[in-house]
Structure formats: C-alpha cells, structure tokens
Amino acid sequence: MTEIPTQEFLRKCSTACAGCGAVLGLRYVLKAAGPDTVLVVPACCTSVMQGIYPNTAFGVPVFNVAFASAAATASGMSAAFRSMGRQTNVIAYGGDGGTVDIGIQALSGALERETDFLYICYDNEAYGNTGMQRSGSTPRGARTTTTPGGKTHSKKDLDRIVAAHNIPYMATACSAYPQDLFKKVRKALSIRGPTFIHILAPCPPGWRYSSEKTVEMGKLAVKTGIWVLYEREYDTLSINAASKAARKKPLALEEYLKPQGRFKGLDEKALTDLRQSMERNWRNLEQEVAGPC
Amino acid sequence: MLTIATGNKAVAAAVKEVKPSVVAAYPITPQTEIVETIADYVDAGTLSAAYIPVESEHSAMAACIGASITGVRTFTATSSHGLLYMHEMVNWAAAARLPIVMANVNRALGPGWNIWAEHTDSLQERDTGWLQVYVSTVQEAFDTTMMAFRIAEDERVLLPVMVNLDGFTLSHTFQSLETVIPGDYLPPISLPHAIDVEKPCGYGPMTGPDDYFRFRWDIERSMRDSGAVINEAQRIFAEKFKRSYGMTEEYRCEDAEVLVIAMGTLGKEAEVAVDVLRNEGIKAGSLRIRWFRPFPDLDIRGRDVVVIDRDYSFGFGGILADSIRARYSCSVSSVIAGLGGQEVTYNDIAAFVRDRKPGTEHWFGVKA
C-alpha cells in the first residue's frame, strides 16, 4: 500500500454536503500534491465548500475564477510560475459542468498548448452547485431538475475528447479508491506538461442515495463496469486491476442503478442504452489496449 | 529611438520596453498587429516573456488574470467583439485587483460586420472598474501604454488599465515615434496580494454582503485615488521624457466661448477645426478627453459645449454627452458621428460648432 501522508490540507470546517464525493477526492488530491500547490477553481461545488470569506477550509491557496475560465487561468498561472523558475503545482479543480460543457474550449486550448498543469474534473454527473440540472456528463436516463423524466441523451465521452489531444498522462479515478487516486495525482504531477484526471465523484443529494453510501456507490460504479479505471500515457492505455477484475466478473448494472433515486423508474430502453454505451466504452478501451489488429 | 510606426506598433514597442512576464492574446482586426509584433519580439528574444496564444479572448483575459495573481506583469490586447467576448473576465480582473494593462483598438460591433473605428466597444466596459484612457497619436499610444503600467501597479490603484486607440485611423496610421526606455520610471512590480503558498488563503471565495460591499467601495476609493496617481505619473513622465499629458488635452480653450469635446483621433482633428473657426472669428477651443475612467474634472462653466460621440447608448444618448450632462447639469449640443468608421473631417467638426443647438442631438449625415 502506498504511504499516504497524514498531513491534511482540508480542514474540518468545509461546507461541503455530508458524504460529498468531490471533497473526499480533493482530500487525497491535496495530500498527493503537497503544500507547494495552487488550486484554480471555476464555479462549481468546490467554490462553495471552501467556506465563506474570510475563512477558508483549504490549506493551499485557492484562486476562484469564472465558470468557463479554469484551464485558461491555470495556463497563465503556470506560465507565470515557470517564468519565475518556480515549480509550484497548478491544479485546476472543476466539476463536470465547468469541464465537459462551458469550460471545454479553454480546456482544449490549454491541453493543445501543452500547458504545464494538472486539470482534474470531478464528475458528479450534473450541475450540483445550482441544484442538480443536467450536464453533458449526466448519464442517459438520469433524472435531474431539468430532465425530470430522465435524460434522453448519452453522457458525453470527455475522456476520448481529452485523449484526442495526445497528452503525456491522463487517468480516470474514483473518490471511492483514494489510494489509486493518490498515486495517479502523484504520477500526473511528476510529469511536465498537460495532465488530466477524471474523477467519478458520487453525490448523495444529486444521485439521491443516503450520504453514508458514497464509497459504496463509487465501488459499485467500478465493479459493474460502468466506470472504468485506467491510465493513458500519450497513446498507451493501461486498464487498472480493479477494473480488469470487474470486467471478468462484473456485478449486474442494476446493483449500481437501483440504490440511486435519480434512476428511479428507468425504462427498459434507457437501461438497454446504458448497457450498450457501457459495452461500447469497454470495447473501445480493449481495442485500444490490444492495438490495431 | 526615432522612427515612424503605426499606433499598433507603438503599443507593441512600449510593451517590449516594460518587459511583461506573460502576454496572452488572441488576434482580431484591427488589433492583430500588436500581438503579432509582440510574438515577433518573443521569437527574436528581444522580449523575454511567455507568450500564450490562447484560443479565445475570454481565455486571454483569464490567462492574464492567472498570471497576474502570481505577482508578475501582464499584458493583452483586443478589439470590438474580442473585448465583449472577454467581458466577464474584464470584470473579474478589476475586482481581483490585478494591474493588467490591455490595449483595445476601438472598433464597431456587428452586425453588420464592420472593422472600423467606434468607441462603443470600450464604453460598454466603462462600469467594470478598469481605468480607461483614449489616445490620439502614435507617440501618445506609446507613452500612455508605458504610463499605464506604472499607474495600474501603483499600490494606491491596483486596478487594470485599458489603453484605447482608434481602429485603422490610429492603429494603422504611420507617424513619427520616439521610443524611450522606462528605467526607474517603472519600478519592479510588487503585488501585495500575490499568491503565496507559504500563506495559503482563498482568493474570491463566497463572500457575504457586508464584505462584498466593502470590496466594491474599495474599488471606487482606488478609482478616486487614481486621479492623483495619474497626474503624478504624467508629471514625472514629462520631467523624464519631455512629453506632457493631462487628464484632458486642451487646445485654445482659455478664452473659448464654445468647446468641442471628443475622444481619440476625432479629438485631435477637432484642433484643426478650432483653427478654422478661430479664423472665422468664432472663439472655439478643443477639449479632448484622455481619461474617461476616472472621469476628469472639466472647466466648461459659462461656455457652449459641443460633444462628439463616436458611440451610442440606444434609448438614451451619446455616452460622453450623457456623462457631461450628468456631471455638470449643462445643456450640450450632442453630435453622434464617426460610427463604424464614418468619415468625419475637420470641416465637418467646424460645421457641428457653427450649427450647434444646445439641448439637441444631431446624428451626422442622417437627414431628419
């Protein structure tokens, strides 16, 4: 087991919801990053969970910026630190709305320009901060306040978009697997250039499950195979052990969907669509690992 | 060095001399020459800066903000739709108290597509907490850009400065230019609230009404204090480099009975109109507004005032005319002219003065 530092950069006065997957993930992100780190945070739940001025629950400087601008702001910050000869970690920490939707242009630009930074998208699959409206990252069939009958479109495949930029390192993670997340953040920060981590962050109020079940939800996502843990260095993909095991002996998808109120009343067609997109994701990843035949 | 250059080249030359650490910009006509020239400097090694070729103007200002908060000097340039596209971040830069300097090459807004001079772009940003200055010659573009960094970075100000020059009319006009090296005119930047990982704190987190209100007042207080800083920066510039500038530029105003008030190149061309009118026995003067934010004190008591607006606020009036009416409770002859690069000559300006009707608004070239 990787030794995880006992030093905390998240104080207990965070104003996150009970059972928040995003703040759980952030705890390990900051432990991996250490004190020479600046977080750049666009509008998202993390803007709120820092606490109210003049207090802050975070033990590293946090620069809050407008919704669409995290990656671009981090670009400028990284360039400035490097111009001073400083290797300070610049980590953009944004939700799925600020990454998959409104911030994707700035993210794409920063990746293309080979910005020396780590972009982390913590994905709770909806606009959590504004009360759970659908995002491009909401899965098909999920009920949100703007898809009261269930979302009729598929989850946008952010990772394939990021992969298209051929960056040195990208990974998926889940806040239910903190050791794995810790290692991935360490790895990403050891690399000069653009790196990216996509964290699945279960959200009790948004997904409508009781708040002590966040870790369980994350584990179910991986064990059913709907969330795959992997790393990609440029164009070399490796699927992580937990997901390989899940692929061999997957739990039924319903075990993940059933406990979540957002999937209540999911019809057969939506369920089939979810299964198909899960299968397609796996097929794509496995083909990529196997290489061209 | 003495040469001839366009307004755009003059701005770029000033940026080279003030040595920013980070320049982030996106091209747009008629500003592009500024960022191309800076990219050339960086490529040739004559400017040691990180040049970030961002994918949009929103990101240009965001990148400047991210760089500036680390305590380094930053610059960007834009125009028209680019400025409007970065509007959100323009606000952010001021409220984050970042001394970013931006050149805006004034250009009309679509539709229809129009690439020529108009001030409506920058005047739509007048309430953002940026200092705004409008220049009228190539030399003034260089000198004012250099001064802008000193003013923005002064701890009594710590607000961003927008240097405005007329699209094509100035941006692409060649005039003589003497470049100078700022030396101790521009002290090293020292941002008191620069990010410090040793002292971690939150920048711009959730803020309750009372603190928020106090921050807004702080911006206004600095805006008010900036007048003295501008005057000081201009006075020291004059001592050091022998070229003097004020909040406004006055031409034959002392005994003038009627004043033409304008901004940018129209304000300079108005001086020629004043000469024409004086030859006819009309006691005219030209009062060119250089600094629009903070708004200068004007000596207009007891005189007729003809205000030329190269801008408009639909449903109300010319923005400069409105500002003067509001502040001085006077009756102005308002002229709307030059929108979208409409040709306005000194003879036209002279006619505005001869035909002035206090309390009216005249759209030049539009038949009533």
Added chain:
Amino acid sequence: MYEIRIHSRGGQGGVTAARLIALAAFRDGKYATAFPFYGAERRGAPVVSFVRIDDLPIKIYSQIASPDLVVVLDSSVMDSVDVLHGLKAEGSVFLNAAHSESIGDHRTYHVDLTGIALRNSLVVAGSPILNTPVLGALAKMGVITVESAKKAISEMFPDERNTRAAEEAFQELAL
C-alpha cells in the same frame, strides 16, 4: 501641407509605398503621416493609401479629399477608379508606365517601375515590387530628397537591389 494619394491593387505594395514616402519625408526633417484606406478588399482589388507631409505636426486623420499628387502604381485601376477625383487644379500625376500622355491638364510624370523591378529581379510571390523604385521617381519630382529616399529604403529593405531600383527610377524620370 503636401498631400499624396496612391492608387494600386491589393498586394502591390501601395501601403508600403505610402509608409516609405512618409519615412523619407520624416528623414528630411518634416512631419509626415501615412495611412491606407482599409476596406474588406483582398488581393487584387483597387486600394488607396495616403501620405501627408508638413513642416508642422499633422493633426488630420480624415482621408485626403484634394491631393497635390496622385500616384498610380497600376494603370489598370484607372478603368474602374477616377484617380483624378479631387486632384488640385495645379496638382500632378505620376504613372507607373513606359509611356504616357498628359492626363487632363495635369502635369504627368511616368517611369516604367515594373520594368525596373523585373530588371532588378525584385519580384515577390510573382509580383514586381513597385514601392521601392517609386521613391526614386518621387525624389526626382522633389517630393522627398534622394538621400532620404535611399535612407528610408535601406531602413526598411536592406537588400540593395531596392536602392538600385530607386536610383534607376530617379534616372529614368523625365522632368
């Protein structure tokens, strides 16, 4: 104040010619401004640029309505543009042409700038360079001094073929 309007086609260097003339006048110790009229025109379309020269600082930004001199770098623009528009009664015309008659009542000068450019291999992207030789012609006409013309050219275009071409134009222009 001496005012010049230059007619050319996009890509022929009319804007640069205006700039070179202004720079030469500036090196003569005068004040000068040069500016193009920018439309949305692309390569090949008729374009106009302007030069003002004076002993005092120039405060006028509006276009030149009644020039003292009209320079035509490409005579084919005369098919679609009235190059004499607003030209002062005593104003003159310069044509890039091997031969020419007087245009209207105006004193008309000419030099085959295209021929000079081709002889000196001054060709960029298939187009002969006209903006450096034209300075030689204007120097002969007394608009700028020949010394400043050469200085302006070498400041902006160090390749000495440009200066040589200007010298040839100076020789060839008949007063």
